[in-house]
Amino acid sequence: MIKIGIVGGTGYTGVELLRILATHPQAQLTAITSRKEDGLPVADMYPSLRGRVDVAFSSPEKAKLHECDVVFFATPHGVAMSQAPELVAAGVKVIDLAPDFRLQDVAQFEKWYGMPHTCTDLLKEAVYGLPELNREAIKTARVIGNPGCYPTTMQLGFAPLLKAGIVDAANLIADCKSGVSGAGRKLDVGYLFAEASDSFKAYGVSGHRHLPETVEQLQHLTKDKVGLIFTPHLVPMIRGMHSTLYARLTKEISNADLQALFEDAYKDEPFVDVMPFGAHPETRSTRGSNMLRIALHRPADCNMLVVLVVQDNLVKGSSGQAVQCMNLMFGLDESTGLMHVPVMP
Amino acid sequence: MIKIGIVGGTGYTGVELLRILATHPQAQLTAITSRKEDGLPVADMYPSLRGRVDVAFSSPEKAKLHECDVVFFATPHGVAMSQAPELVAAGVKVIDLAPDFRLQDVAQFEKWYGMPHTCTDLLKEAVYGLPELNREAIKTARVIGNPGCYPTTMQLGFAPLLKAGIVDAANLIADCKSGVSGAGRKLDVGYLFAEASDSFKAYGVSGHRHLPETVEQLQHLTKDKVGLIFTPHLVPMIRGMHSTLYARLTKEISNADLQALFEDAYKDEPFVDVMPFGAHPETRSTRGSNMLRIALHRPADCNMLVVLVVQDNLVKGSSGQAVQCMNLMFGLDESTGLMHVPVMP
Amino acid sequence: MIKIGIVGGTGYTGVELLRILATHPQAQLTAITSRKEDGLPVADMYPSLRGRVDVAFSSPEKAKLHECDVVFFATPHGVAMSQAPELVAAGVKVIDLAPDFRLQDVAQFEKWYGMPHTCTDLLKEAVYGLPELNREAIKTARVIGNPGCYPTTMQLGFAPLLKAGIVDAANLIADCKSGVSGAGRKLDVGYLFAEASDSFKAYGVSGHRHLPETVEQLQHLTKDKVGLIFTPHLVPMIRGMHSTLYARLTKEISNADLQALFEDAYKDEPFVDVMPFGAHPETRSTRGSNMLRIALHRPADCNMLVVLVVQDNLVKGSSGQAVQCMNLMFGLDESTGLMHVPVMP
Amino acid sequence: MIKIGIVGGTGYTGVELLRILATHPQAQLTAITSRKEDGLPVADMYPSLRGRVDVAFSSPEKAKLHECDVVFFATPHGVAMSQAPELVAAGVKVIDLAPDFRLQDVAQFEKWYGMPHTCTDLLKEAVYGLPELNREAIKTARVIGNPGCYPTTMQLGFAPLLKAGIVDAANLIADCKSGVSGAGRKLDVGYLFAEASDSFKAYGVSGHRHLPETVEQLQHLTKDKVGLIFTPHLVPMIRGMHSTLYARLTKEISNADLQALFEDAYKDEPFVDVMPFGAHPETRSTRGSNMLRIALHRPADCNMLVVLVVQDNLVKGSSGQAVQCMNLMFGLDESTGLMHVPVMP
Incomplete structure (x- = not known):
């Protein structure tokens, strides 16, 4: 024990x-x-x-x-x-x-x-605790910096593209949406039910703390200079995070090859689910679980790739990921204690 | 298996x-x-x-x-x-x-x-599948009628009182509130998000299908004639059920003895949690789990007892209870596969 | 002006x-x-x-x-x-x-x-500012105590019954549900979105500040001693209040006569809507407006009357009622500036 | 009349x-x-x-x-x-x-x-019924095509930029979020409360009907070829629409001049509110009203402009705009009957 x-x-x-x-x-x-x-x-x-x-x-x-x-x-x-x-x-x-x-x-x-x-x-x-990109280092780490919730989605969504060198790394856009629990149990008027319910807004558009961490990590994946616009929004839901990622393709590549790129990147990952091309993942499909889901879209006649990523911000976006790191650090099966089936509806 | x-x-x-x-x-x-x-x-x-x-x-x-x-x-x-x-x-x-x-x-x-x-x-x-009141019969049953969600809360909330013969059985009131998933995945305008969200209403006040089943079962617990007013309401939440039960005490009894009555009744139950006297259970404290929680109140200077009961309508109120019955029927530990910790927040 | x-x-x-x-x-x-x-x-x-x-x-x-x-x-x-x-x-x-x-x-x-x-x-x-019961006194008052939100629903729901002397005044029950804005813009963990959303609970069951005010006012309507059990609950919605009132009939009276009693009591009221017998008013049908709606139910074979009352707690339950009083105090038409149509959906 | x-x-x-x-x-x-x-x-x-x-x-x-x-x-x-x-x-x-x-x-x-x-x-x-861009034609029209909800926000957010010729018209991105009422009162499983609540998702990412209408209208504002990526999302709220618009600046321009450009464009508009630079408009600030609000952001060291636009999808995004057109067509003051103050909270 x-x-x-x-x-x-x-x-x-x-x-x-x-x-x-x-x-x-x-x-x-x-x-x-x-x-x-x-x-x-x-x-x-x-x-x-x-x-x-x-x-x-x-x-x-x-x-x-x-x-x-x-x-x-x-x-x-x-x-x-x-x-x-x-x-x-x-x-x-x-x-x-x-x-x-x-x-x-x-x-x-x-x-x-x-x-x-x-x-x-x-x-x-210290090791950045994102197992999918950093597994071996985590196993032997003494200190883990567990990733932020937004950064987890942005990195797992952009990583295969940056590694393959097929997108304009300098002009990435991440339009991200988080449930209110992402703000913690903090007493702030803006997070009161009567303020945050039945409404939607962006926040921190001019600058958010999760930006530098994401850029630093993404930069490890490519020799090109990474540039990222990151726009967080607050969704009237408790848990859940949805990141809509935009990357301009710089190479000719078919949708099938794009899909294969992602499926191959995550084929052995217990907690990354690459859905069929064109799917629309819902945050609730991850509620209470450590699963992160990804789907790709290519709006017609266009070199823009849209990557949709969902997770439960409190599990894969935080505490679940931390336990995943712990499992690795102590030589356990990575998914030990993390096989909760999402609570749906 | x-x-x-x-x-x-x-x-x-x-x-x-x-x-x-x-x-x-x-x-x-x-x-x-x-x-x-x-x-x-x-x-x-x-x-x-x-x-x-x-x-x-x-x-x-x-x-x-x-x-x-x-x-x-x-x-x-x-x-x-x-x-x-x-x-x-x-x-x-x-x-x-x-x-x-x-x-x-x-x-x-x-x-x-x-x-x-x-x-x-x-x-x-056929055996009525409420383990807390019917355990032995369930073990050997070939056919189980799994209780409705509302009836589960009403029976477990009223049962100790009726068995003890200390309330006016003819004048029970159950003011019950259910999350929208209780209506099933049925296509009905009233259950659309834009209709059911940010609003609250009663329904079926003049008569609801869960009434006769509840009365039939409660009647087994007392020789007095059971009379029950049952008022269901729809709450803008997905899961969760809260029943507020009113029973008039017919005997002098202290709050401590009332509390002891309930604690004793459920002391060996894996899925019934009697909270401290005067607590206010929240439905979310059972979300995704098979736990049902009960708390007692006695508004000042009054012989009216108020019993608060919460559960997840889809688990203890339905599918979890069904699996609890299955465990009993197949000789397994009753809580096998049912030890989900509630998802909170 | x-x-x-x-x-x-x-x-x-x-x-x-x-x-x-x-x-x-x-x-x-x-x-x-x-x-x-x-x-x-x-x-x-x-x-x-x-x-x-x-x-x-x-x-x-x-x-x-x-x-x-x-x-x-x-x-x-x-x-x-x-x-x-x-x-x-x-x-x-x-x-x-x-x-x-x-x-x-x-x-x-x-x-x-x-x-x-x-x-x-x-x-x-000081005059208690409930126009439907106190109109003449309000007109000449210098100081108004504007009613609480819960008391408005309880009084307008019970008043015709108490005045007519047809219910057991000593054993009234009000099971009331309020949207979260009723708690004000107060910083309290329990009112955070991630705490209050997708959940339901009772609060203050052992005693709530709106009780004595309600009893004092109800007592003016009858010579019998008024006894009231009042159970407030918190609903995951912003605005809206739903009170489910229980009163035991002490006289033989038909449903039609009960309905006539209420329709007659409120026939000249601009802000009280007596719906058809057996209706289920929704809180959203009053959202943003000064209207309060009432519907009566009589569960089968029973002398218990159930009165459903809904309002917007911030309008008829508070600020709208205050303006209604102001209109009376300054000799304006009572509905001046208060004819907002409810926002629905 | x-x-x-x-x-x-x-x-x-x-x-x-x-x-x-x-x-x-x-x-x-x-x-x-x-x-x-x-x-x-x-x-x-x-x-x-x-x-x-x-x-x-x-x-x-x-x-x-x-x-x-x-x-x-x-x-x-x-x-x-x-x-x-x-x-x-x-x-x-x-x-x-x-x-x-x-x-x-x-x-x-x-x-x-x-x-x-x-x-x-x-x-x-037929005249496209967006008064802010088409006022004179509306006045004398016999037939109005009232704009879609998404298109209203995209056009009013991008218009000043395209007219001024300072953005890359070929690479516009609109990441848009709508409350569920935008789907109408249609019976579809996905819009049930238990499906759409406490969750977030994109839909129609590969193509949505509001795209061609928007491109056709935007094209009237510039000689450059318009290209637009439009990603709609479903927010668990009843009313409200938030569009997050991305446009790359092609000219050197200060934030103050950008702000002035928008303020000047809409200075006489009764239903467009240009908020201070860097503000984060909330959808609820328009609930029940015909007002649309805009705020500009310029993430640090970057030529990307982010335009935030909010409205009530059922008012300015639909029925309110239609009445605004009617007022123009019948020679009334444009804001007649449309001065509802947003319902907040």
């Missing part, structure tokens, strides 16, 4: 980790920290876990995280980098669901997150 | 059976029938099942249901009673998610469903 | 007042106060008002409310009673959308709102 | 016309046809209109449409072109909310709508 600690389990990525780990056959939840909720049984905050998760929140001091095999950080940025060095020194693996270990470009981190990076040594060895 | 057939798997109870059975360790889905969709892979209709359910719909003629160990009917009323005799004769157990085998009072069946009952012999031996 | 001031216009009842007053032919919005948002154009907070409302929020000091003809308080409890005396002394009429002037029983106010009532003199002359 | 007929008023554009016309000071609804609902009072189908619209549906034979001043067609394609000639010959003006008179290119009409165009004579004189 893997002894597991969670730092900051009161938010949505935290409770989603708990949901997944509760039925993971190799997981033994040892500690979950919350200074504010010290002593409160987790199931009192989240009645969905009544009878399934017995632990209580504990203050960081009591939590004995250094006795864990792995610690997940489901915290705001800045927390993981302050605690990771001590844990790693104690032999504990660290998986950060926040951005502290995602961006190798420290200047970019500091620009977008408005704080100095205090743990650049560990950052250098 | 239990060889399983499903008749009429294109609706919500059908796809929910498929979701549950896909990870049930003892279930082997052998056939799923749909005359209209013969040959269509199930996953083409329900992309959420891509990679998880391999079977295709087949016409009833090809389905070889008589070779199954058990056949679930996820069909409109009238279908199960026409096919059950032949299956039972072939040694196949039958679990009907529709009402054909719920009501022992044939006149009531014919009044509410507008058709003659053509299988009264089997009806006589 | 009526010169109008609004205190505390940043919440939902405030912005709804602004929406209604923007097209009211006799209304001239003079000032709207918010200490926190001093100087901010109202339309910057509420873009729906761009081009339609030109005023900016101003601090109370600058607002010159004493020069208004009427001031609406769209504030938390406690504010109106602190400012009303000075305004009334200056000849300004006061309409409080909060509870300060609703409850004549000061002890009840203090019990439920946890603060002393500091303005009991004005309270004595 | 303008005598008005409506053909096919049982759908959402029909009921929205009724809502608007019910408070239009110059409108007199004379007839509304529905063969199927002949004799049914409109308010029986749409209780939101109880007390506000007195007419009943009548069969086309009885409707005496030729005595009207104007007839709106809120019908599927093919109906208006079959009835318009007779009406126009009788001196009746025709406003078609369907596509029969939108596309001058008959081959395109026949390709996308799969039927021959039987009324090409009238089509030639």
Whole structure:
């Protein structure tokens, strides 16, 4: 059994980790920290876990995280980098669901997150936790920067095209839509039901924190200079993410070959489903599961390829992906504990 | 492995059976029938099942249901009673998610469903599939009438009170609220998103088909004459059911004793959670799971007890309960394949 | 033109007042106060008002409310009673959308709102602003306690029955359901989209602030002692309220006579619509309008009457009713500026 | 008073016309046809209109449409072109909310709508009813092809850029999102609440009927060849449309000048609101109103302009725009009867 600690389990990525780990056959939840909720049984905050998760929140001091095999950080940025060095020194693996270990470009981190990076040594060895593109490095990593939700969809949607060198890398567009849980359990007027329901809007169009991480990773896939316009939107739904990706083809290629390119790229992936050419994936087809689905479109008489990508932002876009990384790091089958069938309708 | 057939798997109870059975360790889905969709892979209709359910719909003629160990009917009323005799004769157990085998009072069946009952012999031996009240009979049954969604909440909420003889059985009120999936995948203008979203209404206030079944079952629990006002409402949510039950106490009893009564009644039940006195269960705390939660309230200075009951109408209210019955019928642990943690948020 | 001031216009009842007053032919919005948002154009907070409302929020000091003809308080409890005396002394009429002037029983106010009532003199002359039951008194009032949203539905639903003396007044039940805007624009985790969407729950079952106000008013309609069980629920919709009322008939009376009783009671009311016997009103049929709709049901063979009442909680349940009162107080036609057709779908 | 007929008023554009016309000071609804609902009072189908619209549906034979001043067609394609000639010959003006008179290119009409165009004579004189681009022609038109909902947003968002000749017209992208009411009141499984709620998807990515109409109109604004990728998506909300438009700038131009270009283009328009540069308009800020809002964004260091456009698809995107055209055709102030303040929240 893997002894597991969670730092900051009161938010949505935290409770989603708990949901997944509760039925993971190799997981033994040892500690979950919350200074504010010290002593409160987790199931009192989240009645969905009544009878399934017995632990209580504990203050960081009591939590004995250094006795864990792995610690997940489901915290705001800045927390993981302050605690990771001590844990790693104690032999504990660290998986950060926040951005502290995602961006190798420290200047970019500091620009977008408005704080100095205090743990650049560990950052250098940290591995970006996207198994489909980074599997081998994850297996031996001590520190994982778990990808953001939007970046997961953009990378898995653009990767085969950039690797094949068949699109204009400098002019990519990602028009992305997220359910409201992507904003976390944060108290902000804009996320109130009466504000966010029955409405739709873009946000952060002039700049969003998930952009630099995505560009940095995409740049590893091509020698061409990557340029990306990323437009996030808020959808009145709880979970789910839909990215509509636009890439201009620079080579003649048939639709069948495009389809084959994607099917080949992901044929052994347990959590990437390439749907038939021209399909319209729905976010709900991934609800509660670690599956990400992709479909290709080529509007008539045109060299523009449209790639549709859907996932559950809290699973493949966050906590599920983190457990997928954990499985790899501990030599388990990658899909252990992650075979939830999507809840539909 | 239990060889399983499903008749009429294109609706919500059908796809929910498929979701549950896909990870049930003892279930082997052998056939799923749909005359209209013969040959269509199930996953083409329900992309959420891509990679998880391999079977295709087949016409009833090809389905070889008589070779199954058990056949679930996820069909409109009238279908199960026409096919059950032949299956039972072939040694196949039958679990009907529709009402054909719920009501022992044939006149009531014919009044509410507008058709003659053509299988009264089997009806006589059929067992009402509510494990918490009927466990032993289910274990040896050949035919199960799986309870309706509303009746499950009303029975489990009222049962301890009626058994204890401490409420006015003649004047029970159940004000019940259901998510829209309760109406099935039926094409009806009133269930369109643009009609049912952002609105709330009652329906069937003058009379609803789930009333006679509930009264018949409740009557088994008390010698007093049961009278029940049942008011169903439609909630703009997909899954979930919330029943607010009103019962007038006829004996002096403390809140602590009431709470103890319920906790005792359900203390060994894997799928009934009695929450602390005064709690307000949310339907989402059961989403995607077979759990039903109950909480008691006693508005100040008053002999009226208010019982709040929540469940996922498609799981404990339908397909999950059917699998719970199957487990009992085949000697498995009752919770086999049913330990999904609710998806929250 | 009526010169109008609004205190505390940043919440939902405030912005709804602004929406209604923007097209009211006799209304001239003079000032709207918010200490926190001093100087901010109202339309910057509420873009729906761009081009339609030109005023900016101003601090109370600058607002010159004493020069208004009427001031609406769209504030938390406690504010109106602190400012009303000075305004009334200056000849300004006061309409409080909060509870300060609703409850004549000061002890009840203090019990439920946890603060002393500091303005009991004005309270004595204050008029409860439900035009259908209190029209003449409203016309000459200086201070109006505008009814709560739930109480409006309960009173208009029970009133004809209590006046006629045909129901058991001691055992009324109101099972009520409200859209989330009823909670205001308050930052509370439970009202976040990801918490309140796709779920349903009861709240305040053991006691809710709208109970004493309702009982006090209902008691004026009958010599029998009124007893009321009131169970509020939260519906995943923005606007809308549905109250399901249960009253036991104590006299023999036909359904036709019951229907006539209600039709007669409300035949001259511009904002009460008695639907045909057995109808199921939807909340959306009142969305954005000041209309309240009622329908009666009599479940078979039973002396229980079920009364269904729907309204838009922000209009007839709050700001629309306040404007209706204003119209009466200033001698205008009662429906002036209130003839919005419900927005449907 | 303008005598008005409506053909096919049982759908959402029909009921929205009724809502608007019910408070239009110059409108007199004379007839509304529905063969199927002949004799049914409109308010029986749409209780939101109880007390506000007195007419009943009548069969086309009885409707005496030729005595009207104007007839709106809120019908599927093919109906208006079959009835318009007779009406126009009788001196009746025709406003078609369907596509029969939108596309001058008959081959395109026949390709996308799969039927021959039987009324090409009238089509030639028909005017495309987008007042902001076509005002003078509308004033004297006998037949109006009222624009589709998506096309309205795309045209008003791209028009200033194309007229100014500062973008790459051949490579426009429109990523558009619509509420479910855009699909009409059609019985289709995909629009059921339990299917469309809490999910998001694209549809018609390979080709959508609103594309040719948009390209045809945009082409009038520029000598460059227009190329447009149009990707529609379905949002789980009732009303509202959000178009995210991408255009590559071909000239050096400052953000201030871009903003000025749009503000100048629409400075006299009653129903186009150019928001501050960098704003994020929400669809709900237009709910129930005829207002369309636009905001510009320029992601850092980039020649890509992002234009955000929102509207209520049933008002400015359909019925409101049709009434706006009617006002122009009958010499009324353009905003007569259209000054609804958006319903928010």
